[in-house]
Amino acid sequence: MQTLTRLDLDDARILMAGAEAHARTIGVPMCIAITDEAGQLIAFQRMEGGKVTSTTIAIDKAFTAAAAKKATHDYGTASQPGAPAYGIASAIGGRLMVVGGGLPVLWNGEVVGGIGVSSGTPAQDQAVAQAGIDDWIARQAK
């Protein structure tokens, strides 16, 4: 048997609120998704003006980051033409996201969940996801 730790709904809300706050700061309404460590959705919100297409994209970014234990922008680098993971973007029915904005959430060196953000540029999406993690970690430290 295996014992593991994962995000709960309270964690998900903190991650989502931290991301939303940063999205407001930069003025880009976002879709924000939080999954557990297995990539299963815990919470989601589409801010006013967030893109409908970004609903699925944010959920799949969080899924990829958690279930593959890897930031989606790292897959972006690894899957460029000529790079080793070229073509991975269409795996799992296209759910494996290689566009920035999905980050694994780590605790004590273990992946405990994922956050996925979409509607801005990939750099904005990634910054908003990171802001959610930073805020969550700051609260854990208290």
Next chain:
Amino acid sequence: MQTLTRLDLDDARILMAGAEAHARTIGVPMCIAITDEAGQLIAFQRMEGGKVTSTTIAIDKAFTAAAAKKATHDYGTASQPGAPAYGIASAIGGRLMVVGGGLPVLWNGEVVGGIGVSSGTPAQDQAVAQAGIDDWIARQAK
């Protein structure tokens, strides 16, 4: 051209909180999804102990209720063997839900969104969805 009214994220949060409160009252952790009038997801949460399978089911109940402008339990009745909508349950890749727990959200006689709940019995799911709507309507009246 057409002007329409739909739920925003604040509405979704009120609907979700009202549903969650009722779920706690009856002691059944639920997956709760809110969509806009087009059936597109606005917000979702899986309470601690909510079923993983219910993630998709709650989202699809809300989608069905909003986009078909019909409670999912009404489709349950209409899709029994011999009834006119028999077989509709497998439509749209199985997204059209005919199990209770999905309700359209109405405002001034118009469908402005949907709420979908899953993890309990269909009767419990439906009661929790209704509680979310009741709470939202009570707040609108103030």
Next chain:
Amino acid sequence: MQTLTRLDLDDARILMAGAEAHARTIGVPMCIAITDEAGQLIAFQRMEGGKVTSTTIAIDKAFTAAAAKKATHDYGTASQPGAPAYGIASAIGGRLMVVGGGLPVLWNGEVVGGIGVSSGTPAQDQAVAQAGIDDWIARQAK
């Protein structure tokens, strides 16, 4: 944060071996799938003569039993025409299985995984799944 227990690969092998032994006893070659508590596949085998269609069915039975925390034959009863969960069989793209042969694996009252069996009659499938669980529990007790 949430701490939970789930099956590991050694558990999965024991469950699969116990099920296989019973399948040989009754002379029905089976597809056997084991998932973790989130419904994600840990191990699978198709015995010689097991049906190709049963590959997906066994995996989806294990997924349903674990992720919905419910035996698939219980869904069979609950989803008959006129019963509350009628129509649930086509949910999640048809992955939600209501045919017997999927059982949640429990430990200390918590669902820690699922086992799904397919290729025989549903009653045979269920008996083979139960044999896997019985064998695993007997070994845990030692």
Next chain:
Amino acid sequence: MQTLTRLDLDDARILMAGAEAHARTIGVPMCIAITDEAGQLIAFQRMEGGKVTSTTIAIDKAFTAAAAKKATHDYGTASQPGAPAYGIASAIGGRLMVVGGGLPVLWNGEVVGGIGVSSGTPAQDQAVAQAGIDDWIARQAK
């Protein structure tokens, strides 16, 4: 009529065990899938720490290698921008894998199955798949 030779479950176990042994040697927990010559799954295992996303990816690599009679990394080369098979990665709902780690299993010059490995780098995945084949061939020779 046609007579064909394909892997059986015992072969699949040998292939999987050889791959697992090499995965342990390089310290990368892997998802390992074995299919018959038609690309249909015979056996699968996710080692402790193997990625959830790699479940589907390993199965699809084995499927591609067997059913297309071609190593997945060869598709990687053939599907680069400007190359003849450009765009093939999204075929079959994304099941056609062009990332290394899927190898056809040959016997007397005929494809009798496939092995797919995922969770490491594509080079690691491919090496682990090859180790499974090497071990199986060595045992056949005895």
